[in-house]
Amino acid sequence: MEKNAKKIRRVAMDLLARREHSFKELVFKLNRKFENHQVQIIEELERLSSEGLQSDSRLAEDYIYFRSKKGRGPLKIKAELLEKGICAEIIDNAFNESEIDWTQILETTIARKFNVLGSESDDQEEKLKAFNFLRQRGFEPDQIRGYIF
Structure with a gap:
């Protein structure tokens, strides 16, 4: 044994x-x-x-940091961590301890993909594409709307 x-x-x-x-x-x-x-x-x-x-806690903290640097939003990261078997309490604690500026991540992510930024643009089709892109990346709908529209 x-x-x-x-x-x-x-x-x-x-x-x-x-x-x-x-x-x-x-x-x-x-x-x-x-x-x-x-x-x-x-x-x-x-x-x-x-x-x-x-350590599941250490994994969650590292995962949040590295996935955010790749332009992934909090919803997607949380879903991926849950899939890895990390409990929701550990995930929530890791998000609370992280000092990530999700608005900055959102801005950087959209700037890489789209030329239409902020509410000064009138191209609704481009804004809708950007919205859907960011939703797939795991960003909160309210946060996206506040930035794009």
């Missing part, structure tokens, strides 16, 4: 060395490699979490 635990820990550490993973992602990946060892997998991952080597 001890031998399997060491192998599980080594594989988990290898995965974490490449990038942060959520607890759920690690369970899924390790279950594929070590079938019939679910109890040991959970025990080792809990040990890694208690040692600070795996």
Whole structure:
């Protein structure tokens, strides 16, 4: 049994060395490699979490930062984190602790794609395209309307 635990820990550490993973992602990946060892997998991952080597909070903070730099809005980022198995409370705390200016991210994102910015333009078709583009990127509709229209 001890031998399997060491192998599980080594594989988990290898995965974490490449990038942060959520607890759920690690369970899924390790279950594929070590079938019939679910109890040991959970025990080792809990040990890694208690040692600070795996942290859903740290993953959420890093993910929010890097995805925002790629022009993704808070709604999309939150949905992606939920899909990764991060609980809503951790996500909300990470968003509250982040010092990201979402208006600035929205402005930068739209400036890369569209020439029509702000309410001074009368091109409604272009504004609608920009609105839909930003919605797909995960920005709040009210925030988009306030900037575009």
